[in-house]
Amino acid sequence: MTEALVVMVHGSPRPVANKEMLRVVEELRSRPEATARFPIIEVGYMECNEPDIPTAIDQSILKGAKMVTAVPYFLHTGTHVCDDLPGLLEMARVRHPSVIFKMGDYLGLSPRLTDILEQRAQQKG
Amino acid sequence: MNALILFSHGSLLCGSGEAVEAHAARLRDRREFDFVGVGFLNYSQPSFAETVHEAVALGATRILILPYFLIPGFFVSKSLPEVLTPIQAQFPNVDFQVAEALGFDTRLADALWESALSARTADNDQWSEPLKRATLSCRPSPDCPLYQTPLCPKVPGEKKLHD
Numbered sequence: 003m004t005e006a007l008v009v010m011v012h013g014s015p016r017p018v019a020n021k022e023m024l025r026v027v028e029e030l031r032s033r034p035e036a037t038a039r040f041p042i043i044e045v046g047y048m049e050c051n052e053p054d055i056p057t058a059i060d061q062s063i064l065k066g067a068k069m070v071t072a073v074p075y076f077l078h079t080g081t082h083v084c085d086d087l088p089g090l091l092e093m094a095r096v097r098h099p100s101v102i103f104k105m106g107d108y109l110g111l112s113p114r115l116t117d118i119l120e121q122r123a124q125q126k127g
Numbered sequence: 128m129n130a131l132i133l134f135s136h137g138s139l140l141c142g143s144g145e146a147v148e149a150h151a152a153r154l155r156d157r158r159e160f161d162f163v164g165v166g167f168l169n170y171s172q173p174s175f176a177e178t179v180h181e182a183v184a185l186g187a188t189r190i191l192i193l194p195y196f197l198i199p200g201f202f203v204s205k206s207l208p209e210v211l212t213p214i215q216a217q218f219p220n221v222d223f224q225v226a227e228a229l230g231f232d233t234r235l236a237d238a239l240w241e242s243a244l245s246a247r248t249a250d251n252d253q254w255s256e257p258l259k260r261a262t263l264s265c266r267p268s269p270d271c272p273l274y275q276t277p278l279c280p281k282v283p284g285e286k287k288l289h290d
Binding site: 005007009014016019021022023025026027029030033036039040069071072073075077078079080081083084104105106107108109110111112113114115116117118119120121122123124125126 | 131133135136138139140143144145146147149150153154157159160191193195196197198200224225226227228229230231232233234235236237238239240241242243244245246247249
């Protein structure tokens with residue numbers, strides 16, 4: 003079964019603001035174990051940038067995904083994560099009833115970020 | 128005394144600080160700083176200024192501000208200096224430093240990968256648990272634009288957020 007990972011991103015009126023996130027996604031795409039599991043990795047934006055999240059989901063299904071795992075690239079459970087993203091996933095389930103959809107924890111929950119924060123603090127001495 | 132303050136955006140859902148509070152708790156456990164606090168720019172409590180006051184009251188002479196932001200965008204490059212400048216004037220003997228935002232790091236790819244992997248095998252609704260917690264710890268605040276509106280998680284009855 004072909005699987006897709008859709009990274010759900012806020013988006014920005016300044017596209018340069020997405021640069022670091024896109025590097026992170028490229029880093030993931032460069033890892034053989036990640037592409038073996040998710041041959042399709044798409045980015046979808048809530049606001050401002052394209053493709054939007056429904057388009058990114060639809061594209062991954064056009065490319066053959068039978069299962070789509072979405073991960074919110076967000077640091078908080080604010081209104082976007084709590085209210086908007088689950089709704090987008092529900093609508094995708096209605097559009098594609100034969101596809102399996104899963105949603106991961108938002109990025110901010112990961113203890114990996116604690117390690118990065120600690121390093122940012124140490125870099126400042 | 129060395130203090131570390133995580134500078135975070137804050138949210139209309141005042142319970143949304145769960146993740147940043149968890150990072151602060153882990154950093155506190157690592158004991159590299161005498162004080163680790165969280166200060167919010169908008170909506171959520173405590174405000175950034177309140178947390179600085181708390182750190183200074185406890186004896187902080189050096190405060191490292193750590194932006195809990197993905198990128199050094201508007202809030203880090205414009206909003207933070209706006210709130211920090213008057214505070215610095217108030218505490219001229221405290222050394223304030225600002226660290227870098229999260230930016231790029233391969234460990235963000237690790238976090239993305241781990242979240243996706245565990246979601247594949249999780250029950251369908253497992254991901255929604257932390258989302259529900261965010262509204263549970265909301266408080267009825269007159270400062271919140273959602274206060275006393277049907278969207279406020281603290282208003283009983285029909286609402287959009289997690290009935």
